Amino acid sequence: MAGFRVGVDVGATNIKIGLFDGEMALQDQMQTLTDPEADIDRLMDVVVGLVRRLLSKNDLTLDGIEGVGVALPSYIDYERGFVVETRNIMSLNNAPVRDILHERLGVPVIIENDANAAAVAEHEMGAGVGFDNMIYAQLATGIGGGLILNGKLYRGIHGMAGEIGHIFVSDSTGYPCSCGVTGCVESISSGAYMAKYATDRIKEGYDSSILNYAGTLSNIDMEAVGKALLTNDSLALELVNRGAEYLGRMFQSLNQIFDINIFVYGGGVAKLGSRFIDRMIACYRHHSLIDQHYPAQFIPAKFGDRAGMYGAALLLGPLE
Ligand SMILES: [Zn+2]
Structure with a gap:
């Protein structure tokens, strides 16, 4: 069986995080309010803290997961792992979000535009399966x-x-x-x-x-x-x-x-x-x-x- 993985959705209102098993069954989830005025360090602190809390609540450590995927309300430069532009959480602009999180968590991290991520979820597991x-x-x-x-x-x-x-x-x-x-x-x-x-x-x-x-x-x-x-x-x-x-x-x-x-x-x-x-x-x-x-x-x-x-x-x- 494949390992656990974590999905994070950083929205303008809430940050949601889910722990999934190797078959993508949701095991646990948490969420917190987004502070859209927070600077990038503080924002990343919140994401890292949520990941750690969710794992320890489920008796897991970072060694036990395959990686963390992060959806952001942003245009993304995928090669560099940068946020190019966001309109509602200004501190994300021009931030190397992927590398910051990878450095702090020590596991593979990917970042994606939130609507693209949602499209993938609906296509692979939701209302769009089979199309x-x-x-x-x-x-x-x-x-x-x-x-x-x-x-x-x-x-x-x-x-x-x-x-x-x-x-x-x-x-x-x-x-x-x-x-x-x-x-x-x-x-x-x-x-x-x-x-x-x-x-x-x-x-x-x-x-x-x-x-x-x-x-x-x-x-x-x-x-x-x-x-x-x-x-x-x-x-x-x-x-x-x-x-x-x-x-x-x-x-x-x-x-x-x-x-x-x-x-x-x-x-x-x-x-x-x-x-x-x-x-x-x-x-x-x-x-x-x-x-x-x-x-x-x-x-x-x-x-x-x-x-x-x-x-x-x-x-x-x-x-x-
Ligand atoms: Zn317009």
Whole structure:
């Protein structure tokens, strides 16, 4: 039997860590809040501390594991093991994360973009099992994704393939995106920007039950919008129609480029419920040129917010 391995997912909100056996069965897991302001030493201290605690809790030592895979919300330079760019944990930028962790843990370490890791987990063990070609779409606070082409993760030249949130879908809708462009699907259909849109409308005086469900303006999230939607709240309906339309366009572009019609989706935007998802799929089918001949499958992700952790562990290498 192959040895144990550890998967870590460093997100903007939480750091999650899982211990897997040689057959990738999850044995134990822990998580802690991320301090996005922490400097790189402190951040690495937290990761190293979590790895050590998880192992000792399970009567294991670093000698007993094959390695540690780390998913990061970042563009990665795979050759050098560097983070090239991250928008929400600034201290990761230009940090040699792989080598720092390898030096401190003394075991093999790999680093990977979180959405790519999630795509691998869904493809190998989750909702995408059996499909040689699939696209994983993370519809969350931001919008990310990963491409599985011919059975393998496709990273592109700079490891940035699958950054589907910055597909351009409109020249007149949405806010300036975090990347600086106006019209990215992320700036219209992501959880963060849909919440911002709802907040801004309510601040302007729009009377919406979204605020009742959220409690305060700063608490508006997709769960509150989802609840308001069930009462046919008009602002929630507007958000759904708007968000779903542009996601439909995004999936249509992806289908047009790759001729792939297996879409696995995960992330908190799914909390908007089936009305949103059904509308998103209908918008895709409306825009697609080939869907009537080859209907796309939209499949909910299996691993939810643990996909990055699973994928990071899987990417350490083949199971024996
Ligand atoms: Zn953008």
